[in-house]
Amino acid sequence: MAQEFSELRSRRPGGLLPGSLLRPRPRLADPADEARVRGAALPPTGAQLAGAGLVVILLLAAVIGAPVVVHHLAFLLFLAAAVTRLIAAVTPVHNPGFEPLPDPALPAYTIIAPLYREAEIAAQLVEGLSALDYPHDRLQIILVLESDDQETREALTTLALPSSFQVLAAPPGAPRTKPRACNVALEQATGDLVTIYDAEDRPDTGQLREAAARFAVAPARLACLQAPLRIDPDRRILPAQFALEYATQFEVLLPALARLGAPFPLGGTSNHFRLSALRAVGGWDAWNVTEDADLGFRLAAEGYTMGVLSRPTWEPAPETLHDWIPQRARWVKGYMQTFGVHSRTPPHWRTGVAAAFAATLGSAIAAAFLHGPLTAWVLMASVIGLAHDGVPWVSVPDAALLVFGWLCAAVAGAVGLRRAGLPVRLRDLLVLPLYWPLHSLAAAHALFQLLVQPFHWDKTPHTPRTGQAGA
Secondary structure (H helix, E strand, O other), X not given: OOOOOEEOOOOOOOOOOOOOOOOOOOOOOOHHHHHHOOOOOOOOOHHHHHHHHHHHHHHHHHHHHOHHHHHHHXXXXXXXXXXXXXXXXXXXXXXXXXXXXXXXXXXXXXXXXXXXXXXXXXXXXXXXXXXOOOOHHHEEEEEEEEOOOHHHHHHHHOOOOOOOEXXXXXOOXXXXXXXXXXXXXXXXXXXXXXXXXXXXXXXXXXXXXXXXXXXXXXXXXXXXXXXXXXXXXXXXXXXXXXXXXXXXHHHHHHXXXXXXXXXXXXXXXXXXXXXXXXXXXXXXXXXXXXXXXHHHHHHHHOOOEEEEOOOOEEEOOOOOHHHHHHHHHHHHHHHHHHHXXXXXXXXXOOHHHHHHHHHHHHHHHHHHHHHHHHHHHHHHHHHHHHHHOOOOOOOHHHHHHHHHHHHHHHHHHXXXXXXXXXXXXXXXXXXXXHHOOHHHHHHHXXXXXXXXXXXXXXXXXXXXXXXXXOO
């Protein structure tokens, strides 16, 4: 039956911080709160502001006085990204296998599902979580809501929730973000292992058993296992490109990084933690809108390791640009927040952690801002050159990099789709270069929000599954 809602006391800051990037440092009486918000809530340091200003000045000077320098830097960046994808694509997936644990040996498991305005799909989520193949007497499933989310609250009260479900309401306060809701639930977690699922997720029924078995034989420093996120099949162009992007990230890049023992940005869902490790690093940064990417590198900076699972979680894709751009902008904004937070005190990082940080988050931020302008430059140079000389004004090395970059991305995407069991369509691979410039639209939106609304959370709307949309 439905569980009674609990209003929890919160030690987190209750007042909204000013929206400006140059906001004052929040004053918190509780040292535990100070530790929790030491991340994205704090403004940039003077050294960071000076460094950012110097970079902007140097880039402007280079664009005006020495554009060839900017050209060479961009060339090297995209070449490195292409080679990285190719290497990851040809790196075999290391599947260590696992011996399933008998039911009496399974550890207690806590599932946290943060919900906000998800009345339409609440029943679908409960059905999916109830179907997980795990003893219900060892499960604690916490559905955590915002206190004013009356619609979702009412939708849940109409459901006959199993006894393993618990519904909590996060107390009013700032920020109104998913990681803050997760931290509220984390205080109530009783399992040895913890995982996060989003409202729209459909996890493989055996995912918890795989994670429990892997943790049982792994070293104690293994803190997190990331399940692959897969996109529901959809033939429409934008969802198909989204699925291709996810397949590259979760079926190719992350398994390769895990095999190398390198840290990586976690996905926002289906990451499985040891509760002790999660609490040791202070949980999630409530002020970071990509709390998953931040947490992965915080774990690595503290000496923990990560791995990947084979049992996936399925998600729907954004169907329109109206939904895609805010979601992507939130990711880019969060990547920039994370980059700023972790560049404050880099000396405590090991070399490998810093290299993986730059190769993943750093390159993703740079590529998001550069794709659009560079595509526009190539098109302009081609049109002007054809009009004047009959030959595009694009150098042979640049043209070769365009072809090589597309081939590497296509190979990585095709390998990822195959591993995910999704169809590989030539049309989707050919459309890739047209999809990349869209990231610059989202990056511009992200930069604007970072300056004026750094903690604003762009909510992605979700609707119930009605089969394979666009199939």
